[in-house]
Amino acid sequence: MIPAYYLIKWPYRLGCRVADRFRGRPALAVYCTGPLDRVVLLPVMRHLPPALWVSGNGRTARHLRSEGLAAVRYPVFPRVVIMARHAQYRFPDTGVFKVGFRHGAYHFKQFAGTAYYNAFDLYFMTSRADVEAGRKRGIRSARSAGFPKLDPAFDGTWNRETLMPYAGRAGLLPGRPTVLMTATWDRSGMSAVGRWLPVLPRLAAAMNVMVTVHPFTSRSCLKSLSGTPGVFLIREADTLPYLMLSDVVVGDTSSILAEACALNKPMVTFRVPQARRSL
Known part of the structure; x- marks a missing residue:
């Protein structure tokens, strides 16, 4: 204890x-x-x-x-x-x-x-x-x-109508695919944020890009993410509406991947180095 x-x-x-x-x-x-x-x-x-x-x-x-x-x-x-x-x-x-x-x-x-x-x-x-x-x-x-x-993804709380304000907040453009980029804490030794952060400008030029990262993510990383044009950095604690709006999810060892599985979302993941708490 x-x-x-x-x-x-x-x-x-x-x-x-x-x-x-x-x-x-x-x-x-x-x-x-x-x-x-x-x-x-x-x-x-x-x-x-x-x-x-x-x-x-x-x-x-x-x-x-x-x-x-x-x-x-x-x-x-x-x-x-x-x-x-x-x-x-x-x-x-x-x-x-x-x-x-x-x-x-x-x-x-x-x-x-x-x-x-x-x-x-x-x-x-x-x-x-x-x-x-x-x-x-x-x-x-x-x-x-x-x-x-x-539960709100399956009990009717979130539907096309209730998700619309979130799509507007994220600036999602109709006709473009929407990707949700996710990452665990960048200093955990188990994060892949450094692998995809440099290519965000290219992704944002062709698709809607939303990003959610671990609350412990460093200020320098958050500054880079929030300063990338065309990228919406999710700051709310409830990421479920944005996950439901996405077409594909990119991640590493973040537990949000299990939520993506439950919602039948296609996923792209990265191999990350073994860390002290790796399985």
């Missing part, structure tokens, strides 16, 4: 006891560390009782409120907490039932440490194959649940 766990463990447990005695505790909370967490978990929460949305920082709190969610800042002391990150250490009390979801649909990397998964009471992975792979590594908390982030 990371050092922060041991720093907050006893103060947090004391907070739980105080809340039990004087204030009561919320039945269910959703913990978000960034905008993507809301996108991943919102389809889940539509099937559950009303929950308290909790942010780990001010930026996320402002984002949640801009989306109409009455968010509060951590700490809170719920009976059950749901999250899409390995942030269970922020709720270090056995009286808090901790539920985790993956924020990417498939893994092209080794699992994080087994202890991070087993610290959850229940951890949902995207497939039975993932669960079996996890069990071979000693992960006991995993169950298969699919990838709820994709």
